[in-house]
Amino acid sequence: SQQGEEDPQALSIQEGENATMNCSYKTSINNLQWYRQNSGRGLVHLILIRSNEREKHSGRLRVTLDTSKKSSSLLITASRAADTASYFCATDPKEGYQKVTFGIGTKLQVIP
């Protein structure tokens, strides 16, 4: 069954604005990851946050994790046109060996 669900499914912002994407999941996890997919390309790993962490930063990316609400958010600050892509959260459930499960993604468009 589908584990993560991103919200919104599509987001359009102006360059320089911040973009926030949310992910909700259903079962207990070991970790949660965020990936980016440019059109016609493979997925690229952005950041991994473990279940005992609440927040993590990487450059312009900030990820939060609330295990009590089974949700995560990805914040991209000072967005650039090059950030235009689809963003997916992926969960590693406690049940299910090596079964990283992806959400449906958020399609972000950054307008120059």
Place this chain on the structure above:
Amino acid sequence: DTAVSQTPKYLVTQMGNDKSIKCEQNLGHDTMYWYKQDSKKFLKIMFSYNNKELIINETVPNRFSPKSPDKAHLNLHINSLELGDSAVYFCASSQETGAGELFFGEGSRLTVL
């Protein structure tokens, strides 16, 4: 050097045909995967191999047969192709025995006519 490479990138074929997609990783990872991404961009795991051994088979029709000749290669053979098999197939690998960061190939777009 490409970390995870898959061939072919595009594949157009007729219903009923048999086709294969090849995947190789030069990262030294023990675990490799096949994912299917449908037209709505939903990414679903199909198979996972750890050091040539099948770990996950997600109720994929037995027309799909993965083969791992060594831990650096995981090929996908599809028999009797159907229209619904049209999708982008992604190969991926990971280092950790649990699920850590996945490294993806560029995808193979299969179109069944």
